[in-house]
Amino acid sequence: xxxxxxxxxxxxxxxxxxxxxxxxxxxxxxxxxxxxxxxxxxxxxxxxxxxxxxxxxxxxxxxxxxxxxxxxxxxxxxxxxxxxxxxxxxxxxxxxxxxxxxxxxxxxxxxxxxxxxxxxxxxxxxxxxxxxxxxxxxxxxxxxxxxxxxxxxxxxxxxxxxxxxxxxxxxxxxxxxxxxxxxxxxxxxxxxxxxxxxxxxxxxxxxxxxxxxxxxxxxxxxxxxx
Amino acid sequence: xxxxxxxxxxxxxxxxxxxxxxxxxxxxxxxxxxxxxxxxxxxxxxxxxxxxxxxxxxxxxxxxxxxxxxxxxxxxxxxxxxxxxxxxxxxxxxxxxxxxxxxxxxxxxxxxxxxxxxxxxxxxxxxxxxxxxxxxxxxxxxxxxxxxxxxxxxxxxxxxxxxxxxxxxxxxxxxxxxxxxxxxxxxxxxxxxxxxxxxxxxxxxxxxxxxxxxxxxxxxxxxxxxxxxxxxxxxxxxxxxxxxxxxxxxxxxxxxxxxxxxxxxxxxxxxxxxxxxxxxxxxxxxxx
Numbered sequence: 112x113x114x115x116x117x118x119x120x121x122x123x124x125x126x127x128x129x130x131x132x133x134x135x136x137x138x139x140x141x142x143x144x145x146x147x148x149x150x151x152x153x154x155x156x157x158x159x160x161x162x163x164x165x166x167x168x169x170x171x172x173x174x175x176x177x178x179x180x181x182x183x184x185x186x187x188x189x190x191x192x193x194x195x196x197x198x199x200x201x202x203x204x205x206x207x208x209x210x211x212x213x214x215x216x217x218x219x220x221x222x223x224x225x226x227x228x229x230x231x232x233x234x235x236x237x238x239x240x241x242x243x244x245x246x247x248x249x250x251x252x253x254x255x256x257x258x259x260x261x262x263x264x265x266x267x268x269x270x271x272x273x274x275x276x277x278x279x280x281x282x283x284x285x286x287x288x289x290x291x292x293x294x295x296x297x298x299x300x301x302x303x304x305x306x307x308x309x310x311x312x313x314x315x316x317x318x319x320x321x322x323x324x325x326x327x328x329x330x331x332x333x334x335x336x337x
Numbered sequence: 338x339x340x341x342x343x344x345x346x347x348x349x350x351x352x353x354x355x356x357x358x359x360x361x362x363x364x365x366x367x368x369x370x371x372x373x374x375x376x377x378x379x380x381x382x383x384x385x386x387x388x389x390x391x392x393x394x395x396x397x398x399x400x401x402x403x404x405x406x407x408x409x410x411x412x413x414x415x416x417x418x419x420x421x422x423x424x425x426x427x428x429x430x431x432x433x434x435x436x437x438x439x440x441x442x443x444x445x446x447x448x449x450x451x452x453x454x455x456x457x458x459x460x461x462x463x464x465x466x467x468x469x470x471x472x473x474x475x476x477x478x479x480x481x482x483x484x485x486x487x488x489x490x491x492x493x494x495x496x497x498x499x500x501x502x503x504x505x506x507x508x509x510x511x512x513x514x515x516x517x518x519x520x521x522x523x524x525x526x527x528x529x530x531x532x533x534x535x536x537x538x539x540x541x542x543x544x545x546x547x548x549x550x551x552x553x554x555x556x557x558x559x560x561x562x563x564x565x566x567x568x569x570x571x572x573x574x575x576x577x578x579x580x581x582x583x584x585x586x587x588x589x590x591x592x593x594x595x596x597x598x599x600x601x602x603x604x605x606x607x608x609x610x611x612x613x614x615x616x617x618x619x620x621x622x623x624x625x
Contacts, residue, residue, distance in 0.1 A: 169441055169617040190445035199619055202438025204353065216439075218349045219341055219446040260442055 119178075120145050120268055120299040121166055126175035128161055128323075135161045136172070137323035148290065148300040150314035152307075157320040159303040160199060163272050166301070167196045179268065195266035199273060201257025205246035209256045210239045213263055223264055231263040232256070236285055250277030258286065262293075269293065271302040275309060287312055341447050343456070350460035353435075359427055360471060366423060367400075367472040370416050371479025374399035379483060382493050392487040394508060395494050396480030401473075401515045402500075403574030404555060406562045406585055414555055417574060421523060422548055424468050428527050429544045431464075432457045433534035440617040454612040458605055461527055469520040473512070500581055514590055515575065521597035522573035526551065528604035529569075536611060562586065572597050 121143040128136040135158050143149045151159050164170040166177055168190035177184045179191035203212040213228045229239035235255040245253065254277045261269060274290075275283045283306075290300060290313055303320075304310055310317050317328045378395035403417040404410065432454075435443060447453045488508055495502060526547055533543035554568035558577060562585045565577050572593035575581055579588045 164441075164616075164618070167441065168445065171614060171616060189449050194445070196441055196445070198441040201442075202619075204439075206356075215349070215353050216442060216446060218352065219346070219443070221345065264446075 118145050119143060120180060121301060122176075122178040123162075123166065124176045124178075126162070126165055126172045126177060128158075128165060128170065129173045135323055136165065139175070139323070139325045141318065141325060143299060143301050145299050146294065146297045147315040148294055148302065148313050150310045150317045151301070151303040151320050151325070152305065152310050152317060153320035155305075158323040159320045160272050162320065162325070163196070163198060163270050163301070163303055167191065167194065167198065167270055169198070191268065193267040194270060195261035195264065195268070196270040197257045197261045197272060197274065198270075200276075201253055201260060203245045203253065203256065206244050208242050209237055209245055209248065209252075209259075210241070212245060212256070213260055216260060217263060220264065228263055231259045234262065234289065235259045236282070251279060251282050254278055255282065255286075258289075267298060269298060269300045269302075271300065273304060274302055275304070275306060283309070340449070341452065343452075343459070346447060346452065346456040347459055347463070350456050351463065354428075354431055354460065354464075356427075363420070363423060363427075363468060363471055364475045366420060367475035368479030370400050370420070371396055371476035372482050374416070374476070375480035375483035378480075378493065381499060382491075385493065387496065389493040389496055390491055391484055391493045392489075392491040393477055393480045393484050394487065394490050394511065396484055397473075397477055397515070398494060398500075398511065398575075400476045400480070401519060401573075402576045402581075404559075405574070405576035405582055406558060406565065407560065408576070409559050418551060418555065420472055421526070421551060421570075421573075424465075424523055425527065425530055425544055425547055427468075428461060428464060428531065429534065429540045431461060432531045433538065433540045433543070436535065436617060437538065437619060441619055444617060450612050450615060451609065454608055457531065458528070458608070461531060462524060465520055465524040465527060469516060469523060472519070473516060500576070501583070502581070518575065518590065518593055518597075519573050521594055521601075522570060525572075525597040525600035525604070526570060528601050528608075532604045532608040532611075535608065535615070566592060566596070569596075569600060 119142040121141065123139055123141040126136055126139045127134065139162060151162065153159055161170060165172050166179065168184045168188070171185055179194065182188040182192065184191060204215070207215070210228065210232060213232065214225060217223050217228055232239040235258050237252060237255050237259065245256070248256065254275070258274065261271065275286055278286060287309070294300060302313070319326045319328050375393070375396035377399055378391040382389050382391035400416060404413045444450060444453045447456065490506065490508060490511070493499065530543045530547040533546055534540045537543060551570040554570040558565040558568055558571055565571050565585050566588040571577055577585055577588060578590055578593065579585050580590055
């Protein structure tokens with residue numbers, strides 16, 4: 112299901128995921144070209160988060176293949192390269208500040224500096240000098256920190272699940288502006304969302320996930336189906 | 338993908354899992370146990386018929402001897418059990434909570450499930466070594482509040498008044514065996530605990546299970562000496578070994594190290610088998 116001629120960053124071919132007797136993903140096919148924002152919407156329990164987890168290499172498909180940047184996930188690479196992800200509620204060490212949480216994560220690869228972490232935190236509207244522990248953060252602040260964590264290592268692909276959950280109106284607007292800016296820098300973004308506004312405002316192509324099936328929605332059908 | 342250097346992974350694991358109050362709590366508990374054991378040793382020495390003196394190694398031995406067979410004293414059981422319980426509590430969140438809360442971010446950054454898992458195992462080993470060393474040293478420090486330091490076993494301990502201490506036992510051998518058995522048993526039980534926590538996706542359940550196994554081993558071993566060598570956790574009870582109690586058959590110190598090694602290999606092997614193909618769902622365990 113390739114939507115234009117650009118190189119696909121994500122290629123999903125006939126992916127199925129079965130857990131016990133439940134078929135969560137059923138023959139899912141998707142191609143996401145470089146530099147585009149693609150959106151997946153659908154009701155709760157449709158399989159959106161599961162598909163994002165499969166693309167990120169977190170969940171192994173029962174059948175089918177996923178390629179990200181040309182590498183087959185699970186065979187050529189265990190996890191996709193240069194990919195930042197925010198899957199559902201971001202989790203942090205509750206007794207550390209937001210900055211310290213990101214700094215600890217950045218220690219794993221040691222590819223970015225403290226200043227780069229601080230500037231990413233500023234980018235999402237938080238204060239890197241805020242020493243309060245994450246347990247005192249509001250849901251919206253944690254979500255912003257989760258976005259910063261996905262962005263901090265400057266990935267070329269962003270996989271974002273329910274990105275604006277817990278954000279107020281202003282926060283949603285800021286995040287949408289941020290995503291548009293990232294798109295203009297050439298980043299590829301795949302997001303799953305319940306939000307009709309988000310999907311309409313941001314996405315170059317929209318897919319509907321229902322009962323594990325993924326279906327492309329023609330732009331003129333957005334409004335009637337969402 | 339560039340592989341994360343193992344030493345960096347280890348440093349990261351220690352930095353993100355250690356809490357400042359852990360050594361404080363562990364040190365305070367062990368000092369208390371050492372101090373209390375010193376009181377007990379001094380009491381034994383003063384009530385002994387022969388002319389004997391006690392020193393810190395008596396308190397050290399009492400602190401780490403654990404409950405013997407036919408001994409149902411709760412106090413001696415608690416001195417053996419509570420320090421382990423504290424360690425099981427410390428490491429309860431080491432693997433499972435990280436997987437549930439931050440697994441989607443941490444494991445891809447590390448780049449490999451197996452590397453993540455081996456990082457946890459190595460971290461657990463370092464924590465066990467550190468915890469055991471701290472416990473042994475703070476027990477000695479705590480007992481020095483009441484008893485004199487010496488580089489030799491006291492006449493109380495070496496006379497065999499209280500325990501049939503075998504020939505050839507000196508301070509180095511006692512310290513070495515105590516460290517080896519405490520450390521290997523703690524590592525074996527804790528390895529089992531973190532594997533269970535990953536398999537069950539429940540840190541508390543695995544903590545409760547491993548504590549129950551340790552307690553069951555104590556209970557079952559009280560009046561069944563033949564069973565003792567097979568019970569997980571008994572390996573850190575010095576007094577139940579044939580070395581100290583000839584009534585317990587086939588429970589040598591070497592057997593305990595072998596038993597712990599097998600338990601560690603089984604636990605780590607099971608963890609490796611599970612982790613290499615595991616799905617990382619996150620906290621909600623929402624499979625959609």
